[in-house]
Amino acid sequence: MTYRNLLAPMAAAAREVGELLLAAPRPTPVPSFDELAAVYGALEAPAVAVMRRHLDVLRPGVGWADEWEDRAALPAEGEVWIVDVIDGAVQFLQDLPQFCVSLALVRDGEPVAAALHAPLLGETYLAALGGGATRNGLPIGPSAKTDPAVAVVATTHPPFVTRRPEAAARAGRSLAAVLPRVAAVRNLGPTSWQIADTAAGRLDAFWEFGRDDANLLPGALVAREAGALVTDAAGRPWGAGADSFLVAPAGLHRQLVEVLAAQCGPVTGDR
Structure with missing residues (x-):
């Protein structure tokens, strides 16, 4: 399967996780870090389960890198998934709208396929190595400003x-x-x-x-x-x-x- 062919199933996984997040009860502010971690864990666990179900089929045997680790967590050779099922968790836990589902396949330390989905916006960015980048299926490009x-x-x-x-x-x-x-x-x-x-x-x-x-x-x-x-x-x-x-x-x-x-x-x- 080419990297470009990975994008549709990656997007489907991100959107299913996004639907799960939208259906979850909106979190209320908590007074301590331990309580915050507990609330986050309860939200994260079912989202991770959905994502693993998709990715384990899509790329059998490919592991996940820890979100908080530095380059030491990325193998110098081979493939690894980088997944954040609640990217922008601080905002999500504060009931702010700026959050998304983020995942990328990294090979030999370089990203080769990526999907980002913002459930509240209904928007999905996709990119594959050598295949361009899109938002909701349309090609994107950077600003033309020079000043x-x-x-x-x-x-x-x-x-x-x-x-x-x-x-x-x-x-x-x-x-x-x-x-x-x-x-x-x-x-x-x-x-x-x-x-x-x-x-x-x-x-x-x-x-x-x-x-x-x-x-x-x-x-x-x-x-x-x-x-x-x-x-x-x-x-x-x-x-x-x-x-x-x-x-x-x-x-x-x-x-x-x-x-x-x-x-x-x-x-x-x-x-």
Whole structure:
């Protein structure tokens, strides 16, 4: 089965999980992290079961990478699934609409097929290596803007950023550097979906500091296949294990690299 042929069944799996999430009782705010984890676990378990049923048939014997692990969780050779059945769980648990179902097949450390589905929007991004990228079946492409002053860009930070002080510091410095140069900066929920929206021209660029492979790989494939530039903050080709990420159209990429690279020095101890 070609990577492109994987997309329809991957989309079907993501949509079935999305229907399950929409049918679940809306969560109410809880006062402690332990209670939050319990609520999330009760929601996640049936969604994971649905996804495993689909993916085990689609690619027998292919395992799953832990969502929160870094590159060490990705095998150097062979295939692995990266799955987040509630991508944007923070928003979902706060009864906010910005969440999606995210999955990608990674081979030899590189994403080769990806599906992102936002149940409330009824939208699905799909991409396969060498096969282009679509939203709801229509080809997508990045913004044509060339002036950062009219650009709407987005950023976020990796999960559990309090454990990564250098990533938090770089996020703050980069935000201060970018804000005066663009029309607006936003954080619109799931990392993967914001990257895909950049690939489709809804956002004009997206950046992040800190290692965040599981959240970046699915969107990175969508962006590359749509024709956006996917690099680190210094403009080097991005790959799993990198400590920064930037996706932008060709008309804005160089200018954003100049801002980010000048403001954010080398990483120390971001693990």
